[in-house]
Amino acid sequence: MTWISQHWQTLTALTIVTATLVVFLIRAIRHRKTPGCGHNCGCAKK
Amino acid sequence: MAFTTELERDSALNLSQAAVGCEFQVKQLDGPGCKQLREIGFCEEMRVRKVSNGRNLVCAMCGTRLALSRELAEQVLVTAV
Amino acid sequence: MSTGDEHPIPKVALVGHPNVGKTTLFNQLTGERRKVGNYAGVTVEKISATIYTPHGHQMELVDLPGTYSLTPSSPDERVTRDVLLGDLDGEESPQLVISVVDASSLERHLPLTLQLIELGLPVIVALNQVDRAEAKGLRLNPQVLTDELGVPVVACQATSGKGIVQLKQALRFPLPPASERRWKGNAAVEHAIADLTKQLESQGLERPEAHALQLLGESDYRTQAQPHLSRVAQAAALDVAADLIKQNHNPEEEISALRSQTIRRAISAAAHEMGDEGETFSDKIDRVALHPIGGWTLFAAIMFAIFWSIFRFAEVPMGWVEAGVGFIKDKVGGMLPEGDLNSLLTDGIIEGVGAVVIFLPQILLLFFLIGLLEGSGYMARATFLMDRVMARVGLSGKSFLPLLSGYACAIPGVMATRSISSNKQRLLTILVLPWQSCTARLPVYAILIPLLIPSILGQTTMMFFIYFLGTGTALLVAWLLSKRIGIGEAAPHFLLELPPYRLPDFGYVFRHVIDRGLAFLKKAGSLILGIVIILWALGTYPKAPEGESQFDHSAMGCIGNFLEPVVKPLGWDARLGTATLASFAAREVFVSQVAVSFAIEEDEDDEEAFRDQIRSAIKTSEKPDGSPAYPPLVVLSVLIFYIYALQCLPTTAVVQRETKSWKWALAQLAGMSIFAYLAAFIVYQGGTFLGF
Incomplete structure (x- = not known):
């Protein structure tokens, strides 16, 4: 217990960092999965 | 009353050639850009005044000023009033 | 209710x-x-x-x-x-x-x-x-x-x-009933409309007559693939239209003519014109504004006034933001004892987010001024004037506003390209837009330029030159690319309405500015928040034992050492390499990374002193053999890199969204990075060769 109370700041910080990484990964995967609407719907090169 | 003969059409004045400062009446829209022209308001019988020349010219019509490219203006056939 | x-x-x-x-x-x-x-x-x-x-x-x-x-x-x-x-x-x-x-x-x-x-x-x-x-x-x-x-x-x-x-x-209930079509064509046209309507109805298409009229009235709607219309419907329309044409009736022209007739009749019944249309007040102004010489002079004056205002008037609110960030940092830092979380919150998050928010005044100001120009009607004249220049390099006059916005921030600039009708011109504008020197580059310039030129006048000239270089390259590359992208697409025609000059609707302008500001904060801010957290982690772990440099020991330092051979040809070392790599996420990070690597503490109350510290650290740094580690040539090569590199992941994300193509977004990122690398390389090696 004392180890945790000594190092709680580090642990919290690391949790936040990990959470951030996870959020980024999820966003990246989601962007890949929805690739827009194919052709002729904006300005991809014709 | 668009042009009826080829001769009339070939010898007609287009907006690009028209003189600056004078009033004209649109006779016909002739060319691939006429769809775009119609949408922004050009139509037969309409009065147009040419305001300036250049690569893009300016004309006045129905209370507004419009700027259009020379190629487009060449597709608007007009007669002097 | x-x-x-x-x-x-x-x-x-x-x-x-x-x-x-x-x-x-x-x-x-x-x-x-x-x-x-x-x-x-x-x-x-x-x-x-x-x-x-x-x-x-x-x-x-x-x-x-x-x-x-x-x-x-x-x-x-x-x-x-x-x-x-x-x-x-x-x-x-x-x-x-x-x-x-x-x-x-x-x-x-x-x-x-x-x-x-x-x-x-x-x-x-x-x-x-x-x-x-x-x-x-x-x-x-x-x-x-x-x-x-x-x-x-x-x-x-x-x-x-x-x-x-x-x-x-x-707007009372019940709503007024739908009206009927006001014109009737000749028998052939009417028959075609009825026929197509019936076909579309049997295909289960909603609003069959409305669609039928659109399909017959517009050939593009029939012939080009539409995301929301089935091929079957279009095929039916093509058939019906072909029939009409065989009978010598052109559907678009006839429908158009019928509409015009109806309108003319309505107007002659309802409107009485009195008096002639002479030269209006707007016309008088346009005599100058559209004049080849007068117009350009006026344009240059207005542009100069805009940029001057931004730099002059944004300083005070920027100072407030800095003070605010410093205040929050102290408060939060005081609430927790020393430790990692404290550091993450203050040095990481508050610092990082503050680095983004500090640009808000300039961005808001630029958008406010642009909003005034648009609202007053002048922007159309500027677009008209610029069309000449823009068309020479393959862009449109309508590219002007997005490119101008790029001086504040590329993100709203890219979004503003939606008004460009030609796909090719729109794509070209988006691709070169990030070379408009945006406000995020300013902190980097502020550190580096004084190292090259001591006099204020010289520094201002250099800034001007930097903007010029960025924009010039953008136009040049647009011209080169225009020869190779989308050849064969019909050249679009320039057609623009010049509204009469009027007093801008300030309420609208303010709202517009706030929208843009919030969009910037949300899009850029959220991504940068995440990046800053990760960067903090890379710099803080692994922890260095007492006495050793935290920077060298951290993950970031290791990456830097790894990068050293890559950036050596540019004259850089691991420190510059790491700072630059980190700033690919957001340029502002360069400053804090460099500071961290020199172990310089940021002093919120005196930004200038902080910068001076960084500069003197750069100046006095020595290589093992005693020669300066960062001579002016190296500083210049860093500067050139920052002018040309696309270091803003939020921009790449927005480009992908607007072009609906990862291919273009990543190609832009890769292309600009390589370009920046080569430019810095040429400057450094060329300069060394010439004996600088």
Whole structure:
């Protein structure tokens, strides 16, 4: 217990960092999965 | 009353050639850009005044000023009033 | 206030030309409450608000993007057409359409109104700008116009609030019935319309007659693939159209001519023109503004005034932001004992987010000034003047505004390209936009330029030169790319309306500015928050034992050492390499990374002293052999790199969204990075060779 109370700041910080990484990964995967609407719907090169 | 003969059409004045400062009446829209022209308001019988020349010219019509490219203006056939 | 029923809330759409005063009318009707959202699958904003009729019924009012006709020539206009036809996913077609027209220009505005009536939706015409029309000597009779068009016509002057009450009253329940098509073609055309309508109906297409009229009236709608229309429907339309053509009837021309006839008849019945159209006040101004010499002089003066204002007036609020960030940092830092979380919050998050927020004043100011230019009508003249230059390099005059916005921030600049009709020109503009030196590069310039040139005058000249270099390269590359992208696409024609000069609607401008600011904060801010957290982690772990440099020991330092051989040819070392790599996420990070690597503590109260510390650390740093580690040539090579590199992941994300193509977004990122590397390489090696 004392180890945790000594190092709680580090642990919290690391949790936040990990959470951030996870959020980024999820966003990246989601962007890949929805690739827009194919052709002729904006300005991809014709 | 668009042009009826080829001769009339070939010898007609287009907006690009028209003189600056004078009033004209649109006779016909002739060319691939006429769809775009119609949408922004050009139509037969309409009065147009040419305001300036250049690569893009300016004309006045129905209370507004419009700027259009020379190629487009060449597709608007007009007669002097 | 009863909404009444189990019925869903009716949707009312405002439709009209771009400059007609739609938004002013929207604000008058909604009391300036609005929600900004998105349409599914497209990057066009949806602006809507809830209103209550005088009888207490709830309605949703939607301000659709301005369009000249239901034949779209840009993504914005396509959305308007698709929403009205009920084709856009997730959007029902509206229950009622308010067609906003300019009373002094009916011939130009009524064609769209007719098309709206042909959609088979209930239409109310808001005859706007009646006061201006009367001032010009035009007398209009709304009742006669109502009779001619078959739909209620309400006269109003949105800017003064006149007619708004009457317009709201026209929104009574039950909604006015849909009107009928006002023209009848000859037998062949009518037969074709009826035939196609029946075919579309049997295919289960909603609003068959509205679609039939669109398909026959516009050949592009028939021939080009539409995301929301089935191939079967188009095939049917193509057949019917082909039949008509065989009988010597051109559907587009005839339908167009029929509409024009109807309009002319309506106008001659309802309007009496008095007096002639002489030179207006706007014309007088345009004598100068559009003049080849006078116009350019005026343009240059206005541009200069804008940039001067931004740099001059943004300083004070920027100081407030800095002070604010420092204050928050102290407070939060004081709440926790020393430790990692404390460091993450203060040095990481607050610092990082503060680095983004500090640009807000400049961005807001630039958008405010741009908003004034647009609102006053001058922007159209600037676009006109710039078209000449832009067309030479393969861009459009309409690229001017996005490129100008890029000086503040590329993100809103990229979004502003939606008004460019040509896909090729739009793509080119987006691709070169990040070379407009944005505000994020300024902290880097502020550190590096004084190291090269001591005098203030010299520094200002250098800044000017840097902006010039960025823009010049952008135009040059646009020109080169235009030869290789999208060849064969028909060259678009320049066609632009020059609205009369008027006093800008300040309420609209302010709202516009706030929207842009919030968009910037949300998009850029959220991504940077995440990046800053990760960077903090890379710099803090693994922890260095007592006495050793934390930077060298951390993950970041290791990456830096790894990078050293890559950046050596540019004259850089691991420290610069790491700082630059980190700043690919966000340029502002360069400064804090360099500071961290020198173990310099940021002093919130004195930004200038902080920068001086960094500069002197750079100047006095020595290589093992005693020679300066960062001589001016190296500083220059870093500077050149920053001018050209695309170091803003939020921008890449927005480019992907706007082009709907990862290929272009990543190609842009890779291409600009390589370009920057080569430029820095040439500068450093070339300079060394020449003996600098």
